[in-house]
Amino acid sequence: MVSNPPSGDDRVPFLSRAVNVSRSELPGLLSAAAYFFCLLCSYYILRPVRDEMGVRGGVENMQWLFTATFFAMLLAVPVFATLASRFRRTRLIPAVYGFFIACIALFWLWLRVDMQMVWAARSFFVWLSVFNLFVVSVFWSFLTDVFTNRQATRLFGAIAAGGSAGAIAGPAITGVLAQQLEPASLLPIAAVILACTLPCMWVLERWSSRSSEHGTTNQPLGGTLFEGVKAVLQSRYLLGICLFIWLYTTLATFLYFIQADIISNAIDDSGDRTSVFATIDLLTNTLTVGIQLFLTARVVQYFGLGRALSFVPLLVAAGFVVLVAAPVLLSIAAVQVLRRAGNYALAKPGREMLFTVVPRYEKYKSKNFIDTVVYRGSDAIASWVYTGLTGLGLGISGISVVAIPVALVWAVIGYRLGVSRQSRATDTAPPSRRRQGESDDRRQ
Numbered sequence: 025m026v027s028n029p030p031s032g033d034d035r036v037p038f039l040s041r042a043v044n045v046s047r048s049e050l051p052g053l054l055s056a057a058a059y060f061f062c063l064l065c066s067y068y069i070l071r072p073v074r075d076e077m078g079v080r081g082g083v084e085n086m087q088w089l090f091t092a093t094f095f096a097m098l099l100a101v102p103v104f105a106t107l108a109s110r111f112r113r114t115r116l117i118p119a120v121y122g123f124f125i126a127c128i129a130l131f132w133l134w135l136r137v138d139m140q141m142v143w144a145a146r147s148f149f150v151w152l153s154v155f156n157l158f159v160v161s162v163f164w165s166f167l168t169d170v171f172t173n174r175q176a177t178r179l180f181g182a183i184a185a186g187g188s189a190g191a192i193a194g195p196a197i198t199g200v201l202a203q204q205l206e207p208a209s210l211l212p213i214a215a216v217i218l219a220c221t222l223p224c225m226w227v228l229e230r231w232s233s234r235s236s237e238h239g240t241t242n243q244p245l246g247g248t249l250f251e252g253v254k255a256v257l258q259s260r261y262l263l264g265i266c267l268f269i270w271l272y273t274t275l276a277t278f279l280y281f282i283q284a285d286i287i288s289n290a291i292d293d294s295g296d297r298t299s300v301f302a303t304i305d306l307l308t309n310t311l312t313v314g315i316q317l318f319l320t321a322r323v324v325q326y327f328g329l330g331r332a333l334s335f336v337p338l339l340v341a342a343g344f345v346v347l348v349a350a351p352v353l354l355s356i357a358a359v360q361v362l363r364r365a366g367n368y369a370l371a372k373p374g375r376e377m378l379f380t381v382v383p384r385y386e387k388y389k390s391k392n393f394i395d396t397v398v399y400r401g402s403d404a405i406a407s408w409v410y411t412g413l414t415g416l417g418l419g420i421s422g423i424s425v426v427a428i429p430v431a432l433v434w435a436v437i438g439y440r441l442g443v444s445r446q447s448r449a450t451d452t453a454p455p456s457r458r459r460q461g462e463s464d465d466r467r468q
Contacts, residue, residue: 044178044321052231053179056167057186059224063163064187066218067156068194068309070128072301073207074152075284086284087407089146090277093153094404097396100154105252105389113166114229118222120162124155128215135208153400161395164376166225168387170232173380173449180373181320188313188368195305252389261448262386264441265378266394268333270402271434272371275340277406278427279363282347282420283356290353304357308364315369324374330442333374336366337435344424344431351420371438378441381448 045053107116131151134144171179198210256262291297324332343359379387413423 045182049175049179052170052228053182055224055227055231056171056179056183059221059228060163060183060187061190061193062217062220062224063159063190065190065194065197066214066221067152067159068191068305069198069210069214069217070152070194071156071305072195072198072299073210074149075297075301086281087404087411089149089153090400090407091404092146092150094397094400096150096154097157097400100158101393101396104158104392105250108389108392113169117162117166117225121159121218121221121225124159125215125218127151127155128211128218132208132211132215135206135211153403154396157396157399158392161392164379164395165387165391166228168376168379168391169384170228171380173377176377176380177324178321180376181316181324181369184320184368184373185313185316188309188316191309191368192306192313195302195309199299199302199306251385252391252393255383255386255390256393259386261378261441261444262382262390262394264437264444265375266398268375268434268437268441269394269399271337271430271437272367273399273402274406274409275344275427275431275434276363276367277403278410278423279343279356279360281407281410282351282423283360285420286351286353286356304360307357308361309368311361311365312368315365316373320369320373323370324377328442329374329377329445330439332370333438333442334435336363336371337431337438339363339366341428341431341435344427347424348421348428351424374438374442378445381445 104120107119111119131144131148135148167180167183168176194214197213201210256266287297287300291300323335340363343363346355346359379391382390410423413426418426
């Protein structure tokens with residue numbers, strides 16, 4: 025893999041203003057961006073359907089859905105770890121996606137027969153929550169395996185923009201069709217688009233095997249089932265990432281419940297609610313793609329990853345201040361659009377950059393554990409905390425007051441992780457690279 029920043033002669037002219045990419049890296053960049061486009065387009069076709077299913081199942085029951093999702097993760101993660109230990113990447117990743125494509129087909133059949141619809145809605149909500157984290161986690165594990173640390177800093181923002189373009193197309197499709205088709209009819213469309221990720225994987229693998237200076241490792245990871253969990257418990261760096269994700273998901277869950285409360289009280293019609301959810305997604309991802317293309321890499325390179333990771337928590341803290349004063353539909357919509365755009369454009373790519381400086385087995389086993397069990401565990405706990413706070417008589421404004429200091433702690437953790445990642449990257453770099461790493465440290 026070519027890790028040097030491209031020289032003037034090697035840069036791609038029509039992309040140079042947005043992305044600092046070399047000609048040799050272009051196939052990898054485009055295939056990864058197309059892969060992420062298809063993945064998130066598929067998911068965002070289904071996401072408004074999931075949100076409507078959650079409301080249909082009863083807002084008062086959502087904490088049970090989050091808890092069920094967590095236990096589903098506890099079952100799924102050991103299965104994935106076992107498969108990762110035994111199968112090559114070229115077989116493992118397509119098999120994971122093939123499984124989820126088959127699941128979409130089965131849910132389509134269930135929803136079509138109109139049987140036990142309450143349980144169908146609840147099951148679909150849980151399944152899509154598992155699906156989202158698993159396929160996105162596997163995608164980023166794959167990318168941190170085939171791109172170097174320096175390539176990640178330059179290219180991950182543009183690759184994430186490909187995903188955001190798909191995340192624009194997905195809710196746009198749903199927003200147009202939700203008033204004309206029943207939700208179940210959207211599932212086959214999502215399945216076909218998800219299947220388009222498979223040729224993108226093949227192209228990315230081919231590029232990686234051709235461009236790697238030493239050959240990209242494509243062997244089974246080996247090891248034991250709990251090797252990734254053990255690595256997390258023994259690493260302050262990985263525990264810091266766990267805490268960062270824990271705080272993020274806690275506040276995101278609070279906002280999700282606030283959104284569900286406000287929208288369910290403001291809008292009665294199911295189709296209208298699905299359209300509102302799709303509109304929020306569309307506005308979020310339209311804003312995100314511009315930031316990812318033109319700002320993400322520049323913000324990380326100029327300000328340092330630490331400051332980039334602390335920006336979104338500070339934005340979320342400001343959003344909760346707004347909700348204290350005005351807990352209405354316009355406020356939650358604006359807060360969600362800005363919070364999620366900042367997360368997808370800065371926090372998410374930055375979080376994935378943290379894994380470029382860890383061993384390969386941690387990129388798959390530990391990362392998958394963090395992205396799924398830790399993520400959904402904090403979701404489940406946060407849902408019960410939210411329910412408990414409402415049980416104590418706190419409304420949306422009161423819960424927002426509680427959330428503000430949590431967001432400030434989250435900002436501090438993000439800054440410290442960014443500094444630690446740069447230190448690790450400098451320590452493992454060849455001597456000729458360390459002077460540049462020291463310059464990056466000063467920017468932090």
